Amino acid sequence: MCTPLCSQFSWHRRHLLLTLAGGAVLLAGCGREPEAPAQPQEFDAATACALDGMLLADYAGPKAQVFYAGEARPHWFCDPVEMFHALLRPEQLRPVRAAFVQDMARADWEQPRGHWFDATTGIYVAGSRRHGAMGPTLASFRTESDAAAFAARHGGKLLRYAEVTPELADLSGGAMHDSRM
Template sequence: MNLSRPAGVLILVAAGALAACGQDKIAEKVAPLEITQGTSCSLDGMLLADYPGPKAQIFYAGQTEPEFFCDTVEMFHVYLKPEQVRPVRGIFVQDMGKADWDEPRDNWIDATAAYYVHGSKRRGSMGPTLASFASEGDATKFAAQYGGKVYRFADVTPDMVVLDGGALHDSTM
């Protein structure tokens, strides 16, 4: 194949641009944002700073700001819904082994690497929550003190994060 010089230059420029795009994807990592007094939950508008328990945030492809959640149950509920499948650039929860339960700030960790305690006596902003931890030891210690069972991110199922507040199982209504 014999290409003219301008066509060859165009091919090289296009190949370089495509290679640079691939590098941008690698460098496009996101870092968690800290909540402020005005940060509100993407689902219900509640102010995150006003409630106890672990918070969460999801960065979706095509969005520069994350969607914040006032509770890990809400985050999992949205993330695990089949109709909500969107490319995720980053997902973060707070390490409750370091954060103050009543006023959690900072201490963001990769949600996919975290340990979660489901079924504890501790309540988050929406009631029962999944306490999130960076270390398995902290999660196990929390479960021993407050009850519950330790799970990994991939082991959390949709039936563990229903947002009905128990109303579906209330036979007294």
């Protein structure tokens, strides 16, 4: 059971890790040529999720991609929940160059393509009635007004990137209950 001090430490540790993720890229590049800024890519029918091998094109809802330092290709995630799960794990130490999610005010929920933006600037809706690849999802939006309109229609709570907790990135449902895998 976590005490208030433990909970406070956990909160501070998570925010420190999120803050340092961007700074780690600068430190990792010391003495080397800087890497070109990462640009979002588009997935195709064969693009698989880095965590569980699910094909992104087979599932509705927002997707995510993460570029780690020293790697030219993104690691794909079939849901922002998986992206946050990967980034918020205590053992995640690889410097992150960039993370992108889809603006679900612009992308088609059933077959999302394009409309990528910097995940750290996004507004997320947790607890809505709309599901993504992993079941309950964190719907991603570029603007707070679009996220609020989505929440008014489908329920949920608005969160900024730094407000997403490891508890919200729980993967105990989703893929474990997917009969298509």
